[in-house]
Amino acid sequence: MKKMMIGDRIVKSFGEGRERRHVLDGVSMEINEGEFVAVMGPSGSGKSTLMFALSGTDSVDSGKVVVDGKDLSTMGENELSDLRRTTMGFVFQQPTMLSNLNILDNIILPAMRDNRNNVTKISEKARLLMQRVGIADLEKRDITQVSGGQLQRAGICRALINSPKMIFGDEPTGALNSQSAQEMMDILSEINADGTAVMLVTHDAKVAARTERIMFMRDGTIVSELKLPKLEGMDMDQRIEEVTEKMREIGI
Amino acid sequence: MYYRIIRNDMLKSKVITLATMIFVSAAAMLVSLAAILVVHLSGALDMLMTQAKTPHFMQMHSGEVNMARLTSFAEQNHHVDDFQVAEFVNIDGSKIILGDRSLANSVQDNGFSIQSEKFDYLLDLDGNIIHASDGELYVPVSYMRDHTAKVGDKAFVSGREFTVAGFLRDSQMNSALASSKRFLLSAHDYAEIKNLGSTEYLIEFRLKDMSALGAFESAYASAGLEANGPTITYPLLTMLNALSDGIMIAVILLVSVLIVIIALLCIRFTLLARIEGDYREIGVMKAIGLRVSDMKRIYLAKYAAIAAAGSAVGYALSLVSKGMLLENIRLYMGDSGRTSLASLFGLAGILLIFLAIMAYVNGVLRRFRSLSAAEAIRSGTSHEQGAGAKQFRLSGNRWFSTNVFLGVQDVLARKKLYATMLVVLVISSFIMIVPQNLYSTISSKSFVQYMGIGTYDMRMDVQQTGPIPTNTSEIENRMRSDSDISRYAVLTTKAFKVKKENGSEENIKIELGDHSAFPIYYSKGRAPAAENEIALSALNAEELGKQVGERMTLTAEGAEKALTVSGIYSDITNGGKTAKAVFTDHTADTMWAVICAELSDPSLIDQKVSEYKNRFAFAKVSDIEEFVAQTFGSTISSVKKASVASALVALVITLLITLLFMKLLIAKDKYSIAVLKALGFTNSDIRAQYISRSVVVLIAGLILGTLLANTLGELLARTVISSFGASTFTFAIHPLSAYLLIPLMMIGSVLIATIIGLTGAGQIKISESMKG
Numbered sequence A: 001m002k003k004m005m006i007g008d009r010i011v012k013s014f015g016e017g018r019e020r021r022h023v024l025d026g027v028s029m030e031i032n033e034g035e036f037v038a039v040m041g042p043s044g045s046g047k048s049t050l051m052f053a054l055s056g057t058d059s060v061d062s063g064k065v066v067v068d069g070k071d072l073s074t075m076g077e078n079e080l081s082d083l084r085r086t087t088m089g090f091v092f093q094q095p096t097m098l099s100n101l102n103i104l105d106n107i108i109l110p111a112m113r114d115n116r117n118n119v120t121k122i123s124e125k126a127r128l129l130m131q132r133v134g135i136a137d138l139e140k141r142d143i144t145q146v147s148g149g150q151l152q153r154a155g156i157c158r159a160l161i162n163s164p165k166m167i168f169g170d171e172p173t174g175a176l177n178s179q180s181a182q183e184m185m186d187i188l189s190e191i192n193a194d195g196t197a198v199m200l201v202t203h204d205a206k207v208a209a210r211t212e213r214i215m216f217m218r219d220g221t222i223v224s225e226l227k228l229p230k231l232e233g234m235d236m237d238q239r240i241e242e243v244t245e246k247m248r249e250i251g252i
Numbered sequence B: 001m002y003y004r005i006i007r008n009d010m011l012k013s014k015v016i017t018l019a020t021m022i023f024v025s026a027a028a029m030l031v032s033l034a035a036i037l038v039v040h041l042s043g044a045l046d047m048l049m050t051q052a053k054t055p056h057f058m059q060m061h062s063g064e065v066n067m068a069r070l071t072s073f074a075e076q077n078h079h080v081d082d083f084q085v086a087e088f089v090n091i092d093g094s095k096i097i098l099g100d101r102s103l104a105n106s107v108q109d110n111g112f113s114i115q116s117e118k119f120d121y122l123l124d125l126d127g128n129i130i131h132a133s134d135g136e137l138y139v140p141v142s143y144m145r146d147h148t149a150k151v152g153d154k155a156f157v158s159g160r161e162f163t164v165a166g167f168l169r170d171s172q173m174n175s176a177l178a179s180s181k182r183f184l185l186s187a188h189d190y191a192e193i194k195n196l197g198s199t200e201y202l203i204e205f206r207l208k209d210m211s212a213l214g215a216f217e218s219a220y221a222s223a224g225l226e227a228n229g230p231t232i233t234y235p236l237l238t239m240l241n242a243l244s245d246g247i248m249i250a251v252i253l254l255v256s257v258l259i260v261i262i263a264l265l266c267i268r269f270t271l272l273a274r275i276e277g278d279y280r281e282i283g284v285m286k287a288i289g290l291r292v293s294d295m296k297r298i299y300l301a302k303y304a305a306i307a308a309a310g311s312a313v314g315y316a317l318s319l320v321s322k323g324m325l326l327e328n329i330r331l332y333m334g335d336s337g338r339t340s341l342a343s344l345f346g347l348a349g350i351l352l353i354f355l356a357i358m359a360y361v362n363g364v365l366r367r368f369r370s371l372s373a374a375e376a377i378r379s380g381t382s383h384e385q386g387a388g389a390k391q392f393r394l395s396g397n398r399w400f401s402t403n404v405f406l407g408v409q410d411v412l413a414r415k416k417l418y419a420t421m422l423v424v425l426v427i428s429s430f431i432m433i434v435p436q437n438l439y440s441t442i443s444s445k446s447f448v449q450y451m452g453i454g455t456y457d458m459r460m461d462v463q464q465t466g467p468i469p470t471n472t473s474e475i476e477n478r479m480r481s482d483s484d485i486s487r488y489a490v491l492t493t494k495a496f497k498v499k500k501e502n503g504s505e506e507n508i509k510i511e512l513g514d515h516s517a518f519p520i521y522y523s524k525g526r527a528p529a530a531e532n533e534i535a536l537s538a539l540n541a542e543e544l545g546k547q548v549g550e551r552m553t554l555t556a557e558g559a560e561k562a563l564t565v566s567g568i569y570s571d572i573t574n575g576g577k578t579a580k581a582v583f584t585d586h587t588a589d590t591m592w593a594v595i596c597a598e599l600s601d602p603s604l605i606d607q608k609v610s611e612y613k614n615r616f617a618f619a620k621v622s623d624i625e626e627f628v629a630q631t632f633g634s635t636i637s638s639v640k641k642a643s644v645a646s647a648l649v650a651l652v653i654t655l656l657i658t659l660l661f662m663k664l665l666i667a668k669d670k671y672s673i674a675v676l677k678a679l680g681f682t683n684s685d686i687r688a689q690y691i692s693r694s695v696v697v698l699i700a701g702l703i704l705g706t707l708l709a710n711t712l713g714e715l716l717a718r719t720v721i722s723s724f725g726a727s728t729f730t731f732a733i734h735p736l737s738a739y740l741l742i743p744l745m746m747i748g749s750v751l752i753a754t755i756i757g758l759t760g761a762g763q764i765k766i767s768e769s770m771k772g
């Protein structure tokens, strides 16, 4: 299977002198193309830091990150931006929309950077995406005029507008109630079924249970991993049971 | 507790705090300086005019003086306290040599006199009345100022040798604006040179009560006494003496007002940005029951600290630098002896600035109250979306690149925020364009029309150094046969009396001749064409209360002459009070004549000037540009200096404010920048967006500034210029500098400031701004 992303002995530390602390202490991991993975771990274990390192948003002290066959350490700031824009999509815990733009404009923003002349096509695609996540009638709304769950869905549309090969989600369901969280996961599963790799950071066993593989982090390293069969192959309650069991086992 | 919050706040925004403080200190320094200067100027002037016993009323006169008649007038008029006739002899500048320099090129009329008997004393630099011994020459202090002479120099007046014994202050003619200067020598020496020049008389009065001045003036005018020359009064002298320093004070005040505005804008901007940035926090504080007044107090205390520090620095600077600006006053008028009073006034001025700032901060902080806690917590930002932003959709954007679109759209969405920068840019472009336009206007060739001078090439002034009619016709004869002269006109000036509405009479100098040959610009009506027509200068029309089409009565040697006002024009020559007519007159004496000529080949001008100079020694020959330069050159060059200086100030302000603005904006927009970066926008994309923002604001600022300059600015400039006597004019805009050079310089400084200000944006880390 082709590798979407490879992290090899990534080290990242913060602080100076005696304050200096390894937040990522030699993390090695891989994500296959089209794979659906989750990262779990206690607060402060380095999950977000790992995600920023893997997406090239933040530099690493040592180790290697390869995305889609490209070694990030050989790329400049602008190339990293280009890679992020064309290959990756991001969904964050808090909606990160620009307040000047309405929902539709926020969604098409990353595509407009390069393909302004195809604005009709892009808007068309955005509308399809919005329809798919169930916010078709909100395109003209201001970002303050919709609910948190709706905004999060708009965030997914934005992440998908450039048809990325991989989506990162840092607790994308963290601010949602369980009903909305499940709807969100339905959408992500669908996207994944279309062939886009997804990496989620989450605290929620119910969310993690819907992925194929879960990495558990503690103090800057991956301490354990849990593989789950394809969604259709296992009952949901059973999956959740398995995840909780594992979490209890390693003490999260 | 407060102290800690304030200190942390200031440390967080060091650059902005420092800049605000600098603006406050600059404003405080200037206001304090202006106050100090006003006190010293009024004190020193008062002292000088008291010590010198400046006359309350003075009539200058050339020609015969009937002493008996004057004395009896003075005795019979019960307003008169004291009376004297002083005389001085005007000597051509080329015959006066101070040290090794002659005064040939001096634009001043240089006169020699002895010390007055009763009042109008010439004082030394310590304020004492000078008594010159034989062989001693006391020189007007302005020649010390420009380093023409120093004590101990040898001086020659028409070949006679003197020693420069010292410098004198003349409460009448000190000012550079007074066209005459008086030198002082001993009675014996005076008698010796008396016949070497033309004598002029100063008929001077001191009144018992200054408030009777108006009554006395008309009494003198209607008594038919000596009046061949200008009339000068005490208030006019005070104004003349105070004018040049007064203008400086006015300019300082004007600049300080601008800087205060900019300081206030800085504060407003910082505060609004902070309030918006802390919107959520403030909402939370409100929600948990903290009182608004407590929060207000924190910010008030912060600005009190900044304003107090700035004021203190400004005051110290003003005390240090006042010496430099007081130099002129000290030299020309002496010490005022009011140092402590001046310092007190300076302090009062600074207190005013301080209070204004605090009042302003208080006003801005009123926003706290209107802030809804619930809304603040829910949205996290205060939304002030403009109506324009809504119709402006990225999905409907066909014209701009996405980066430009985002920049423009942000400006439209947050109009209030950008309004601050807009105001600064409007002010900056205004203070760049107006002086520049003023300069190009008064230095343009066509401006001489507004000055009451026709557009001819060469000008010959024939003065009372000989028989004017004979001398004039001699020149005319020569010109008629000179093939290089394509056209000429003779204009002779004669004095007449004009009847005012109230029955009193006033002197009026009328220039007679063909006024259609070299037409000037008439702000109303046209040149006089018929025998019964007259055109008045703006100042004369105002004083006589005449409009175009109205009639006026002239008396010439007893006979009355009815004239109709055909036009009104601007004039800066001869004090701005002139008139033009075409009738022929043989009754009154000619005061002077001007012969204007146009050359068939203008490039011959230098050659022609020297040819006529040699041939007609009695006349003053000048090419028109030289003439304009001499009458108006110092004004033109000081306006030029002022326009360069204000352009520099404006550019520095633009640069500083844009820089500050960008820094604040980036601090405020940290989150959106991080979002954009996470979405894959590069640093240069973000730079393009911010440059578009400042360029949009700049273009708006330039357009508004130019419009304002051409309306309000023109009005202002007209007010300034009309004080010289020219009433109506429109800006002669130099399109290259007004519409290209100035915008380019502004764009340059805004771009530089934006790019420097944006360096912070590149360092924004996505990971730090967006914690999952």
Ligand SMILES: Nc1ncnc2c1ncn2[C@@H]1O[C@H](COP(=O)(O)OP(=O)(O)OP(=O)(O)O)[C@@H](O)[C@H]1O
Residues within 6 Å of the ligand: A014, A015, A023, A041, A042, A043, A044, A045, A046, A047, A048, A049, A050, B768, B772
């Ligand atoms: N810029 C920084 N400077 C210093 N320390 C940092 C910085 N960013 C993160 N850290 C530290 O690195 C550690 C890991 O942070 P990270 O955000 O990756 O945790 P996390 O696993 O995502 O936690 P959470 O589940 O709470 O989001 C934390 O202890 C944090 O204090």
Ligand SMILES: [Mg+2]
Residues within 6 Å of the ligand: A047, A048, A049, A170, B771, B772
């Ligand atoms: Mg995290």
